[in-house]
Amino acid sequence: MNTLCKDYQLTEEIGRGRFGSICRCVNTQTGEVLACKIIHKADLQDSLDKDCLFNEIAILKYLCGHRGIVELRDFHENDECLWLFMELCSGGDLFDKIVEKKKFREKEAAVVMKSLMETIGYCHSKGVAHRDLKPENILFASNSFSNDIRIADFGQAASFNPGEKMSGIVGTPYYVAAEVLQGKDYDEKVDIWSAGVILYVMLSGIPPFNGDTPQQIFEAVLRERLRFPNEPWLTISHSAKDLIRRMLCRDVHRRLSADEVLGHRWIVDNCL
Template sequence: MFQTLNNDFEILEEIGRGRFGIVYRCFCPLSGDFFACKTISKSLLQDSTDQDCLIKEPKMLHHLSNHPNITHVHKVYEDDNYLHLIMDLCSGEDLFDIISRKGHFSENEAAHIFTQLMAAIAHCHIMGVAHRDIKPDNVLFDSHNRVKLADFGSAEWFGVGDERVKMEGIVGTPYYVAPEVLMGREYNEKVDVWSAGVILYIMLSGVPPFYGDSAEEIFEAVVRGNLRFPSKCFRSVSSQAKDLLRKMICKDVSRRLSAEQVLRHPWVVNGGEMAEET
């Protein structure tokens, strides 16, 4: 006999809300554990693209979620009106909340979070998946304060080995989206590296590298890609951190680092601890 969601879990309070659904805290009486239940309303899916996201996200997460820094899907339930994903519970602040509260981070603090984020992104890319919406709101923390990359609703398969394909379509979020996406070109998984670089820039300085008074102005600044390090914000940031940022927020995709190359950069390897600079 099929067991429904309510047979297996007690649905508790709302802890988050997105474009298509609501996230609740839930409890499993059988195991005694708490989880998150992401409930997606099918009535909000306007077109075939939205419907593809409904099918794609649980498949992506199942494909990727053996990694410690990616949200894990434990069970999936579906009825005529809703899709329910039972996932890791990350009920604390997300990275956006922490940045808003702290303003900026020391290099050690930033490296601790950033390295986990890049490990998750590198795993996605090894598995042939581009997230395509890397932003602080999608960087969550579990009860052990471990980074969990979430929300794969915009993710896309690009394949591995000889089966690799270019991606297209404008997806992402102002401030974080890569210029080649906005220019309507085909692009590859390095769009995630650009976005992660923007996050690191903000963590170290407290300000975004490209900004404007509207989404259009932000997009124009991103497409120009004129990366600067204002002395007021970067006075105490090491040259190696700036070197990493230049190689991630690089408009020339062929020169932009891959996720695995980022993880091998000296600043990341040393956890933000730099030798004294002369």
């Protein structure tokens, strides 16, 4: 604890996470401004919460070095608390941007999707599936809108070997892939489904599958056909809708991979 107090000065709270608060802090040795996740161990409800937290730390260390993944700079622990010192992303998250903009222009959405798929493709090549992609977990490194995004919150992530299946119902209702909700074993393409939902929301301002409760959302994902109502989809390109259909394809074998999303005409044409 003494080392922590000497090396870091915590300032204001800037957010709340699943397990605790997130504060701005300064490394007193370098002057660098960071974000610090503070987790009180008493707030961890069970061993699954602890596993989720330490899983995130292990995976962030394993994936370090890729610019699209939020960087874990330091980690401290005592009997009461855990402190995760992370790269500060001052531009907020994609959820905030969607609320602010209502709808993205196609070129804007393509820039975000290209950066997201490059990072997810890297994760998949390293044998890691995120399993909880959503706008709140996609951060902007700075206040200027750009492709400089970071993926955060790897607590639900899982490691896999090529061709290996995963199991377990994880994720956030609007963004969970159909095969996860069906209780089937699944592969890393669950991340492509989640990214397809994100793209749909960015372009339209509404989710593709809706409901008032998590159960209703799950039922919509499992039963409803993907629709593109005239408002607002009439003015959105056929190419964008084609990409979304291929990302939200219930047949996992026909669903695109991250590399195939990057090679789709809509991404290529809008990111020239």
